[in-house]
Amino acid sequence: MNFRKRHREDEPDINLIPFIDVLLVILIFLMLTTTYSRMRELKITLPAASAQPVDARPKELVVAVTADGRYVVNQRVVEGRSVELLAAAMSSSAGTAKDTVVVITADASASHQSVVNVMDAARRVGLAKLTFATQAPHDERPSR
Numbered sequence: 001m002n003f004r005k006r007h008r009e010d011e012p013d014i015n016l017i018p019f020i021d022v023l024l025v026i027l028i029f030l031m032l033t034t035t036y037s038r039m040r041e042l043k044i045t046l047p048a049a050s051a052q053p054v055d056a057r058p059k060e061l062v063v064a065v066t067a068d069g070r071y072v073v074n075q076r077v078v079e080g081r082s083v084e085l086l087a088a089a090m091s092s093s094a095g096t097a098k099d100t101v102v103v104i105t106a107d108a109s110a111s112h113q114s115v116v117n118v119m120d121a122a123r124r125v126g127l128a129k130l131t132f133a134t135q136a137p138h139d140e141r142p143s144r
């Protein structure tokens with residue numbers, strides 16, 4: 001009879017580290033591909049104002065900002081998009097009158113930076129009175 005102890009093979013270990021790695025990769029993938037519905041629900045409506053027409057109007061300098069970021073000062077297109085060129089065009093149109101009101105008419109899809117450039121150019125020229133042109137409110141409200 002053989003009474004020797006047999007060597008039992010060690011029981012296999014389950015290594016959890018690769019399993020955790022796979023779960024983390026799946027979690028990161030799901031986080032990156034998730035759509036955030038709150039961002040799609042954000043709707044911005046343009047400002048509207050109604051006011052009585054003014055009889056005596058001060059001298060105006062109308063600066064239009066197009067959707068692609070070009071500037072038009074008193075119906076003259078400004079060549080280039082830099083603040084310096086815009087300030088030069090505004091200075092030549094306004095002349096020496098520092099009480100001129102700058103009326104900014106920006107396209108609805110114009111960038112915020114383009115409008116800020118107009119305000120910066122007016123400050124450089126010394127024109128402190130600014131206003132924004134808006135459209136009259138429509139009878140229809142945007143659908144939600």
